[in-house]
Amino acid sequence: MIARPPSPRTVSNWILSRPETLTEPEQLELKTVRTHCPELDALTQHVRSFAVMFTQRQGGHPPAWLYAVRQDDLPSLHTLAVGMTATATRSPPDSPCPGAPARSRQMSGRAGSALLRKRVLLGQ
Template sequence: MSRATWKLWEEIVPLGYKGSYQRVRAYLHDKRTSPQPVTARPPSPRTGVGWILRRPDALTETEQLQLKAARAHCSELDALTGHVRSFAAMLTAHLGECLPDWLDAVRQDDLPSLHALAAGIDRDRHAVVAGLTLPWSSGVVEGRVNRVKMLKRQMFGRAGFALLRKRVLVS
């Protein structure tokens, strides 16, 4: 019999507790011998990526606090978040002239996945800078190409080229 357990039982009985001393003792024994304290589950990787990729003002207060806590516990995650958000700002504001500085900042951190992205961007730097600065987009053309490929897949083995050509030209 533990004195602390007995003392606790004596304190809670006048407050309305109807259980026995043995029940209090068993409850405290489980708490004392539990391997880990009960804590909140960490967010899933998908959830964390969603927090990083969304605009900071689109996050709820709870999400902002959880992301802040995760960034405080992991310096790599903090650096990654900063790089992703600065790249997103470059994309939305068409600031292609900032790309070399961003690439240099990425190379200074120990983030291998971003190093691979930076190397890929560096191989075609002029096209990426043009895409980030010029107001024109090839999105409409890419959409048409995607649609033609979908039609081709749908008709594979069913009809000849003449019918495929008509479907592409009509719609």
């Protein structure tokens, strides 16, 4: 009898789990899957190095991780890498929250009668 391959959900759970928490049969099956699919092998390596980087708070390592991700043909991880790069290079906003100055005026009673009238009419 031919054994059924593990489901995508099962493989995903194995990849996202800490390696030491997997049972020996699970580790062997994951190793077999990784051997037969180089893309899943590369994905597993990147996911695990990402997890180590953030659980051990290695803040200086993301550029090297992003570079390694870009070297493999993994479009989904490329999208993540582009998003992380864009977030890291974006300048912070001027205020902690875009509407914070307006709300502070409203709450301290300095909003003026026009704004209070709008708020009453709109039911805010």
